[in-house]
Amino acid sequence: MGNFPTVLMMRDFGTEAQKKEWMPGFLDGTKRLAFGLTEPNHGSDATYLETTAYRDGDEWVINGMKRWNSGLHHATHDIIFARTSGTPGDPKGISAFLVPTDAPGFKVEFFWWTFNMPTDHAEVSITDVRVGPEALFGPAEMGLELAQHFVHENRIRQAASSLGAAQFCINEAVRYSNERITWGKKLSVNQGIQFPLVELHTEAAMLRQLIRYTASMLDQTHHMEVTHLVAMCNYRANRLACDAADRAMQTCGGVGYSRHMPFEHIYRHHRRYRITEGSEEIQMRKVASNLFGFGSSKERK
Template identity: 35%
Template sequence: MSDAVDSTVVGFSETEERQELRKQVFKLAGTFGREYFTAQARGGGKTTDLWMAVAKAGYLGINIPEEYGGGGGGIGDVAAVCEELAAQGCPLLLMVVSPAICGTVIAKYGTEEQKQKWLPGLCDGTGTMAFGITEPDAGTNTHNITTTARRDGDEWVLTGRKIWVSGIDEAANVLIVARTEDERTGKLKPCLFVVPTDAEGFEANPIPMEIVSPEKQFTLFIDDVRLPADALVGDENGGLSQLFAGLNPERIMAASFSTGLARHALAKAASYAKEREVFGQPIGGHQAIAHPLAQSHIEIEMARLMTQKAAALYEAGDEMAAGEAANMAKYAAAEAACDTVDRAVQTHGGNGISQEYGMAGLLVAARAGRIAPVSREMILNFVAMHSLGLPKSY
């Protein structure tokens, strides 16, 4: 057997362009850092300066076609941006929502007029867009959402309620998942509408949160909000395929969000373990400290590799395989993040629960990855049914 390696077969390294992108985003985020992020969060401020810096550098809309002001890259590129921001302690949740979900859906299914109207703002940071799908009484069961859209002449009228919507206070518009009646069958079908956040009949109430983040969560009340005909994105009869064009990228981005947080926590823990001395040597020399951190490094790298696979499959247009991989990547990354942050806190001992070292604040942020944008239990249901062929359990 030859010792030579065919480089065309080995696909485990990202392109030089992607690696350079990561390097530059990490460098940019480092000029802000975790202290900036937590200071803004605790002081009631926003990370607008960071958001606009990312936009100015051309990273915000890197997945959006060049003709609309984007970078012409893929979901793997914007996921890399998201991960590197989080790795510097600046996880921007709106990166998951605005360019990845909304940008992808509009770029893929929007009319030319809609693309010209909304995509440039997503790229330059001036037209941030939120995403509303979850409802209080539907939860994970998207088929049971009750927000409806009905025609009234040349307009649409939306009525309903959404919960756990990120960044409404920073977004000019929100992409709402509603249901319309099929004229042929009378059944309700999912459709996507761009709703201005200052529309009459639209109300957003903040949800008090324990998580340390400048990005807030909201409950939305949509009371007979009137929209023009072109507020509908995509084909009215497009069904779930249009919705999942945004949900698979959402899972890939969520995985990147989690792996970035995990990398940040692990780097802090490893640094502390090298410096903190107990019993005459750095605590990192004790296996009780070293082994858990080494285990986290392995788990993070496995999650990152799965995320890269999911992004590659999505960009190749293999939606079925991408859906499976995106779910598994999101699961693996959330588990790695939760375990890593817990180990990082333990490594710091009592300092791990102080504000000075910034570890404890990561606990809730990492834990959210097991819940949103889809729970770990629903991912296990998906894998059991679709990957293993087991009977449907829900």
């Protein structure tokens, strides 16, 4: 499932010329974007990124490294975030560029092997890569606005995906326990089986309403107005998916732990969501910022 955040970024930040070029390409598959924000030395602290870009005549010259650069297995271009002015830690002074993946100096060093096995997340080196003024994506110096737009859309997408995976695990565990006979009775008659699944099922029901509400609000208002709600959805749903997969494995016993059932794969896949798009600790920090009225939050909601 997906909500095509790069399309939404182009809609909201692209120039008219970029929209004319890119929107048809998104639809017919001739234009495919990767996302390059994280670096070897900087993840959640994106304002400290070390990739730089400077003007040389009409061109921009970009140098740096990117890590966990998602989508590069099939991308025609990469959204590269680079510091163009200011000092480390300054949220302004970072710009976004649409960089062709076949540009001289742009190199995919390798793809990371993870808990979830091979990925589309690349390690990228950028050495004196030159792009024209048309490659600037969004306002100069305000690239983090694009990055926030992207991650908010991805966070709600992750939340919906994790909720669906969690409910599947719960349903399958219930089905198995109703069919499995132990000591002459259904496994499901045991409260030790029932209660953990009841807890998970209840949390899934509550999260479903919050995710639907938040997704609706994302369509109706500026994403920064609901950043705390997006964070709530993201960290709780991603954690729920892991908890539900783990409980399903436990309920189904040895076969649940095996690869003949999908729970171990679901766990491996959704465990990464507790780190990507901002770790769950970052999500909780955003909620705390809104709740206690500090940081960038202007009011308590």
